[in-house]
Amino acid sequence: MQSTSKTRNSLDLTGDDFAAMMAEIVPELSAFLDRLPESGIPPVSGANRFLSQNATVALQPPAEQGRPLRELLDVIVQAAENDKNAASGGLLAFIPGSGLVSSAAADLIAGVFNRYTAFSVVSPAMVALEAEVLRWLASLMGLPETSGGLLTSGASMAIFSAVVCARNRLPENFLNGVVYTTDQTHHCLSKAMRLAGFPSSALHLVPADEGWRMDVRALRAMIVEDRAAGYIPFCIAANAGTTNTGTIDPLKELAAVAREENLWFHVDAAYGGFFQATDRGRKRLSGIEQADSIVVDFHKGMFLPFGTGCLLVRDREILHRTHSNDDASYLRDLQGHSSNDVYLPDFAETSPELTRPNRGLRVWLPLHLHGVAAFRKALDDKLDLAEHVYHALQKMPQVEVLAEPELSVVAFYCRDANGSQAEEDIATEELVRYVNRAGRVSLGTTRIHERTVARIAILNVRTTAAIIEDTLSMISTYVEENAADAVSD
Template sequence: MTTQQERHTALPLDLAPHTVAELGRQAVDLIVRQVAELPDEPASDYRDAGRLATLLRRPPAGEPGDFGTLIETFRQAAGQGVNTAGPGYLAYFPAGGLVSSALAELLAQVANRYTGVAQTAPALVAMEESVLTWMAGLFGLPSGAGGLITTGASAATLSAVVAARHDRLGPAFGDGTAYVTEHTHYSLAKAAQIAGLPAERIRTVPTTADLRMDVGEAARMIAEDRATGLRPFLLAGTAGSTSTGAVDPLADLVRLAREQGLWFHVDAAYGGGFQLTRRGRERLAGIEGADSITFDPHKSLFLPYGTGVLLAREPAVLRAAHAGGGRYLQDIHEVDGLPDYGHLGVELTREFRGLRLWLPLHLHGVRAFEEALDEKLDLAGVVHRELSADPRLEVPWQPDLSVVPFRLRGSDDANRRFLDRINATRRVYLSSTTLGGAFYLRLCVLSFRTRADHVEEALRVIRASR
C-alpha cells in the first residue's frame, strides 16, 4: 500500500492533468463552503488569531505537505480578523469580492500570459483594452481616451501624478504646486512625494460646510502661488471621499483647471462605479472633463482586492511620462491598435488583469451592477433616515453616495466606546474617522452581499449599543 508520505513525494512541480483535477476539486469545494457560510460568519473574529499567527510563521519544510491540510490551514487563517467578504462588513469601502471574478483570475493565472507589451498576448490585451475603452466611455471621456488596469488606485494615482508633472512642468519641477483638501485620499500626497515633489508644494484647500473643496479658495491660492513665482500644475477633485463619501464640485473645478492651465485629476476610487446609475451620474457631473481618473473596481464594482484603473484623456501623455526601452527588447514591436501597458505606468512585468473585469461584466451583464449599486444608494438613504430620527445621535450630512457618518451626542471617548460595543457584537463591523476635530463612526453600504435585512440588523445593533 502506498503511504501518505509516498503520495506526497510523488507530487511534481509539473502536475499531471488528473492531479490538477483533484486539487481543483478540493479547492472548489472549499470555495463553495466559504461562500455558503458567509451569511452566518461573524463580521470580525480574533479569537484564534494568536495561535494561527505563531503557526504560520514557520518556514516551509523540505518535504512535501498535504494539499487538503494546507488549504484547511488557509481557511482557518482567513477566518481570523475582519470578514471583508461578508454582508456585515460596513467599514471603509466594502465590496465583497465577486466569485466570478476570482474564477476569472484563476484562469488568467494558469494561462500566465505576459501583457506588459501587446506582442506577447495580443488577443488578451485586446480583451483588456475593450474593458478600458468601455470605462472611458462610461465616464464621458472622448474617443481615444484609455489607460491601464493596475493593482489599485494608489498605483494608478502615482502614474497620474507623474504624467501631470511631466506634461505641465517638464524636467525641472521643484516649484510645482498641487491642490487638494483635507479629505483628499492620502495616496495622492504619497504619490506626489514619491514623484519628487516637496511636501510643502501640496496645498490644502479649505472646504465648504458640506466638506467639499471650496472653488473660490482654490482659485485664490492658485493665484497667490503663481504671483510668488511658483507653478501650479495639478488640481485634484474627489468623487466620493473616504470619510463621508462627499463629491467635490467637479464641474466647477474643471472650469477652474481649464482657466488656469492645470491638470485636473479626479479620484473616483470609491465613487466611480456609481457612474453606472442615474443618481451617480448626476452627482459625478463634471468628471467627463478630467485629464485623469483613478477608479477601484474592487470597491464599487465589487471585484476582489487588487484591481484598480487609471484612465487618461490622452494616453499619449502617460506614454511620454513612462515609456522606456532596452537593447534586450529589440525583438519586440508594436501591434497596431493595441497599447503596450508597460509604457503607460510604473510596472513592466504585469499579469493579465483584464479577465477579472471582462468575465463578470459579460457574464452578469452591466445592468446587474447598475441595479446592485442603485440598491446601495437606497439602503444608505434608509440608514441616514433612521439614524437621523434618533435624538441621541448626530447625523450632520446627507450622503452623496453610500457613506453615512454619525456620532452620539457626547464626548469622543463615549463614541469610541460606542464603536467598540457595536463591533464587539461581531454581527457588523464599522470604522471611524475624525471630522472637524470630532470622532465619528461611519457606515458604508457597498458590498453586493449587503441587502436590506443586513442593514436592518446593523441598525438594531447600533440602537442596542448606544
C-alpha cells in the same frame, strides 16, 4: 490523480492532477461561500493563536518533501478564520472589496493560461480583452475617443501614475510645482507625490465648505497668491466620493478653473466612480467627463477582489510619453512592434510595470458574465440602503447625522445633552465598540474637523437590507440605553 505524493513532488501537474487538486480545494471555498451570509465580523484573534495551533507547518520553513494538500488547506482555512472577514456584507467600517467570485475564477483562468500582457505582440487577444474593458470604462466616464488607460494593483499605483502624467506640464526642475486638494482627500495622493519627487510643501490644502467640498473661490485666490510667490500651480486633485463621508467636490466648477488656469484636472473616483453607471450617480458626478485623469477601483464599486485599480487619461499619448523607456536590447523583438493603439496597447509602455499579471480577465469575465445591468442594480441598491440609514438615524434624537449621503457613506456621531464634544467623542467611540462586540457587523470611526465620527460604508455586494436593519437596531438600542443612563445619573 495517480497519487498524492506525485502531485506534491512534481511541479508540473497534468490535467488530471489539476482536477484532483481542485476537487479538494473547491469544497472548502464552496463551504466558505455557503456560510458567508451568517459568518458576520468576529473580532480578529491575532497571529498568536493561529501560529500556536499551526506551529508544525506555519512556523517551519518549507520541507524538502511536500506536505499533503489537505494539511495545507487546513492551515489556510484557519488563517482566513483568524483575519478580518472582508468578504462579509457586515463589513461597514471601510470601503470594502467584496471579492466577487466570478472575478476570482477569472484569476484562476488567467494564472493557468499565464499569458504575458505587457506587449500586445505576445498576447494580442488577451490584451484586446483588457483594452476593451478600458474603452468601456472610458465611455462610461464620458471621456473622448482619444483617452486611454491602464489597470493597476489599486488606486495608490493609479494615482502615482496620474501625478507623474500631470508632472509633464512642469519644467525639468519641478520642485516649485503645486497640487491643490482638500484635507478630505485620501492620503495616497500625498504618498504618490512624495514618490514622484515632490516636497511635502507641493501639496496645498484648499479650505472646504460646510459640506466638506473644495471651496472654488478659495482655490482661485490660492492660485493667484501662489503664482505671485513663485510657485507653479499645475494640478487640481478633486474628489468624486471621499473615503470619510462620500462627498463629491464641485467637479464642473473645478474643471472650469482648471481650463482657465491651464491646470491638470485630476479626479479621485476610486470609491465613487462606478456610481456613474446609475442615473443618480451620473447626475451627482456631473463634470467628471472633463477630467484629464480619473482613478477608479474595480474592487470597490464593481465588487471585485482586492487589487484592481484603474487610471484613465483624457489623452493616451500622455501615458506613453510618461511611462515609455529607452529600448532594452533583450526586448528588441518585442519593441520593434511597439504599439500605442487603443485597441492593442503595449501596457509596458504606458505603465510603471514591465512584468504584470493578466488583470484584464478578472474584469472582463464578470462584466460579460453578469451584464452591466446587474452591477447597476447592485449600486442602486447601495444608494437606497444609504438613504434609508440616513433617514433612520435622523429619527434618533440622540444622534447627529453630518449630511445627507451623496453616495453610500453615512457619517454620524452621538449627541451629548450638555453639548460637550469630548463626551460626544467618547460616546461615539463606545457606540462603535458596542455594535462591533456583537460580531455581526463592523463599524468604524474617523476624525473630521477634530471630531470623532462614526461611519457606515455600504458598498459590499453582500450587504443586505437585513444587515442594515440589524445595524440600525443595535445603534438605536445603544443610544436609548445611553440616554436613559444619563437621565438616571
